Amino acid sequence: MTAELKRIRTRADYDAALAEVERLWGAKSDTPEGDRLELLATLIDAYEAKHYPMDRPDPIEAIRFRMQSQDS
Numbered sequence: 763m764t765a766e767l768k769r770i771r772t773r774a775d776y777d778a779a780l781a782e783v784e785r786l787w788g789a790k791s792d793t794p795e796g797d798r799l800e801l802l803a804t805l806i807d808a809y810e811a812k813h814y815p816m817d818r819p820d821p822i823e824a825i826r827f828r829m830q831s832q833d834s
Contacts, residue, residue, distance in 0.1 A: 767801055770809040779806050 770776050783802050789795035819827075 764798065767798070767805065770805050772781075776806070776809050779809075 768775075770779055779802050782801060783806065786795050786799040786802070789799050791800075
């Protein structure tokens with residue numbers, strides 16, 4: 763029996779959710795496993811957005827980066 767899904771509140775919860783995603787990886791859509799995988803991904807995304815926010819790049823730096831990457 764799988765544990766009930768709940769909000770990820772701690773690093774231990776996060777690590778456990780990642781381990782379960784790894785176990786469920788490749789599950790087919792519209793199956794209980796696929797639904798669980800999708801819900802876990804949503805919970806992980808919410809946790810990461812709160813605990814590991816990504817700053818928006820400076821627009822000028824983003825343009826410079828894009829221009830430099832096209833020169834390569």
